[in-house]
Every structure is written in structure tokens, then in C-alpha cells.
Amino acid sequence: MLLAFDVGNTNIVxxxxxxxKLLNSWRFATDKSKSSDEYGMLIHQLFEYEGLCIKDVEDVIISSVVPPIMYTLEHTSFKYFNKEAIVIGPGIKTGMNIKYDNPKQVGADRIVNAVAAYEKYGGPLVIVDFGTATTFCAISKKGEYLGGTIAPGIKISSEALFHHAAKLPRVELVKPGKVICKNTVNSMQSGMIYGYVGLVDYIVHRMKEELGCPNTKVIATGGLAGLIMSEAQTIDEIDKLLTLEGLRIIYDRNKA
Ligand SMILES: Nc1ncnc2c1ncn2[C@@H]1O[C@H](COP(=O)(O)OP(=O)(O)O)[C@@H](O)[C@H]1O
Ligand SMILES: CC(C)(COP(=O)(O)O)[C@@H](O)C(=O)NCCC(=O)O
Ligand SMILES: [K+]
Structure with missing residues (x-):
């Protein structure tokens, strides 16, 4: 069994x-204050609950954009699974040519998503990941990682609005139905959701232009993808398990 960790700034999947075959997946908070034993016990309990056996874990692979938690997770891997974790980074074959000024700078999650999406859908492609940040990545027809865009995530944007304006409350991220709203909560929801839909459609539109291909496939992933997908016009498909799938593919490429 392969255990794959996708470590984001908000959640670990x-x-x-x-x-x-994906036997099971779980989502829990990225908590830098948790110890390796706490993560070990958490995973132990999740396994027990599903009737899985810790001893069946043959390898551990981790993609992370949160460097301060890595010592803890690598230690968890060593202590509870007896394995040195494979960490996405220098020395790992991804099979993807990274056309970033400094390839080491690209978030591991973005590369892993790109590997999975290219394998599954072919190029050219745009991948939109709705996480703590919202990232857009462009992949060429030949499967090169061309770069992209990083925007503030929906949840952290709405938190910022609440924190910085005395009369604005914290609101639930749901569609208010109309853009012209008649109360504070709905007005904020309109700004967040419809404003964000505009951001997504505009960036994707510009990316397709720069790629020179109007038929570019657009795949969305991440915790909040569903919310925007229902309204945005440029997203073709949601693929919730893209990052895990990418980790599995990269694992296979490095074992072969
Ligand atoms: N199933 C879900 N439904 C609603 N919101 C979610 C769900 N999963 C995650 N979120 C929220 O979406 C945001 C991004 O989550 P996630 O994709 O896990 O981010 P990251 O990859 O950066 O850790 C977070 O603010 C989180 O609270
Ligand atoms: C842009 C990100 C913060 C997104 O992370 P997430 O929202 O998944 O937690 C992450 O991919 C990252 O730290 N990237 C490094 C900078 C870059 O990709 O250029
Ligand atoms: K992510």
C-alpha cells in the first residue's frame, strides 16, 4: 500500500x-503545532476505523507547500510506517519539463496536479486549484509546465473583508442568487462568489489566448472548486482527487 500526503496550507489530504486503486482518502487540518506522534495516532485511528492495516504501508510519498511541517511528517513516516518518505522536490522524476524562471520555486502541489491532469486529459490544459490560494497553471500540448497565476483564495479573501471592516460580519460562502443584493450578508456573498467567478473566467480566458488554443481543457480541483464550478463558464470538469492521483503517478514513475 502507498500512503500519499498532499499537504496544503489549510488541509492535509x-x-x-x-x-x-484509491482505497480511501481523508482530509484533516494542517496543524503545525501537532507532533509526529499525534499525526501517527490520528492515521492509526483512521486506518483502524476503515479496517486497514498500518503494516501494509509499503511506501510514503509527500507533496508539501508547508516547509515547517515537513520535519514532523517525515518523522511520523519513519516512526509509524518504518519508511523514509519520498518528498516531491529535487531528485524526484516528475516527467514534466518546468518552464518557470526557477523551477524549484513552483509549489509541489501545482506540479503534482499538472502531472496528473496531463496524464489523464492531455494538453493543452489549464488547471485551477481552489485552495488557501487559488492557483492557475498552464500546460502546453507537449506537456510542459508553462507557469500560471496565483490569486488570494476565496475563504481567506472573505476573512480579510470581515477582519478589516468594522461593520462587516463573517459570512457563509453561498450564492445569494442575485448580484443586486438588499442586505449586508448577501451583498458580501455576491462580491465574494460572483466576483470570484469573474476572476476565474477572466484569467482562464486570458490563458487560453496566450496558449493560442480556444479548445484548451480546463480542470478544477481543491476544497472550494464546486462552489465556483456551478457558476463559472470556463471550467470543463472538476477532479477532486487530482493531487493524490498525481502523487500515485509520480511514485510509479520513480519506482519503475
Ligand atoms: N469540502 C469542503 N467544503 C467547503 N469548504 C471546504 C471543503 N474543503 C475545504 N474547504 C475550504 O476550502 C479552503 C481550501 O481548502 P483546501 O483545498 O483544503 O486548501 P489547501 O490545499 O490550501 O490546504 C479552506 O478554506 C477550507 O476551509
Ligand atoms: C501558491 C500556493 C501557496 C498554493 O498553496 P495552497 O493554496 O494549496 O495551500 C503554493 O503552491 C505555493 O506555496 N507555491 C510556491 C510559489 C509558486 O508556486 O510560484
Ligand atoms: K492544494
Whole structure:
């Protein structure tokens, strides 16, 4: 069994694979104050609950954009699974040519998403990941990682609005139905959701222009993808498990 960790700034998504088959996946908070034993026990309990056996874990692979938590997770891997974790970074074959000024700068999650999406859908492609930040990545027809855009995430944007304006409350991220709203809560929801839909459609539109291909496939992933997908016109498909799938593919490429 392969244990795959996708460590984002808000959540860790954990997947257990038997070969190509995802047996189970879990989502828990990225908590830098948790110890390696706490993570070990958490995973132990999740496994027990699903009737899985810790001893069946043959390898651990981690993609992370949160460097301060890595010592803890690598230690968890060593202590509870007896494995040195494979960490996405220098020395790991991804099979993707990274056309960033400094390839080491690209978030590991973005590369892992790109690998999975290219394998699954072919190029050219745009991938939109609605996480703590919203990232847009462009992949060429030949499968090169061309770069992209980083925008503030929906949840942190709405938190900023609440924190910086005395009369604005914290609101639930749901569609208010109309753009012309008649109360504070709905007005904020309109600004967040419809404003964000505009951001997404505009960036994707510009990316397709720069790629020179109007038929570019657009795949969305991340915790908040569903909310925007229902309204945005440029997103073709949601693929919630893209990052885990990318980790499984990269694992197979490095084992072969
Ligand atoms: N299933 C969900 N439904 C609603 N909101 C979610 C869900 N999963 C995650 N979120 C929220 O979406 C945001 C991004 O989550 P996530 O994709 O896990 O981010 P990251 O990859 O940066 O850790 C967070 O603010 C989180 O609270
Ligand atoms: C842009 C990100 C913060 C997104 O992270 P997430 O929202 O998934 O937590 C992450 O991919 C990152 O730290 N990237 C490094 C900078 C770059 O990709 O150029
Ligand atoms: K992510």
C-alpha cells in the first residue's frame, strides 16, 4: 500500500493506494503545532476505523507547500510506517519539463496536479486549484509546465473583508442568487462568489489566448472548486482527487 500526503496550507489530504486503486482518502487540518506522534495516532485511528492495516504501508510519498511541517511528517513516516518518505522536490522524476524562471520555486502541489491532469486529459490544459490560494497553471500540448497565476483564495479573501471592516460580519460562502443584493450578508456573498467567478473566467480566458488554443481543457480541483464550478463558464470538469492521483503517478514513475 502507498500512503500519499498532499499537504496544503489549510488541509492535509491523505490517500491510501493499493496499486492504482484509491482505497480511501481523508482530509484533516494542517496543524503545525501537532507532533509526529499525534499525526501517527490520528492515521492509526483512521486506518483502524476503515479496517486497514498500518503494516501494509509499503511506501510514503509527500507533496508539501508547508516547509515547517515537513520535519514532523517525515518523522511520523519513519516512526509509524518504518519508511523514509519520498518528498516531491529535487531528485524526484516528475516527467514534466518546468518552464518557470526557477523551477524549484513552483509549489509541489501545482506540479503534482499538472502531472496528473496531463496524464489523464492531455494538453493543452489549464488547471485551477481552489485552495488557501487559488492557483492557475498552464500546460502546453507537449506537456510542459508553462507557469500560471496565483490569486488570494476565496475563504481567506472573505476573512480579510470581515477582519478589516468594522461593520462587516463573517459570512457563509453561498450564492445569494442575485448580484443586486438588499442586505449586508448577501451583498458580501455576491462580491465574494460572483466576483470570484469573474476572476476565474477572466484569467482562464486570458490563458487560453496566450496558449493560442480556444479548445484548451480546463480542470478544477481543491476544497472550494464546486462552489465556483456551478457558476463559472470556463471550467470543463472538476477532479477532486487530482493531487493524490498525481502523487500515485509520480511514485510509479520513480519506482519503475
Ligand atoms: N469540502 C469542503 N467544503 C467547503 N469548504 C471546504 C471543503 N474543503 C475545504 N474547504 C475550504 O476550502 C479552503 C481550501 O481548502 P483546501 O483545498 O483544503 O486548501 P489547501 O490545499 O490550501 O490546504 C479552506 O478554506 C477550507 O476551509
Ligand atoms: C501558491 C500556493 C501557496 C498554493 O498553496 P495552497 O493554496 O494549496 O495551500 C503554493 O503552491 C505555493 O506555496 N507555491 C510556491 C510559489 C509558486 O508556486 O510560484
Ligand atoms: K492544494
Amino acid at each position: 491523505l490517500g491510501a493506494y493499493k496499486g492504482k
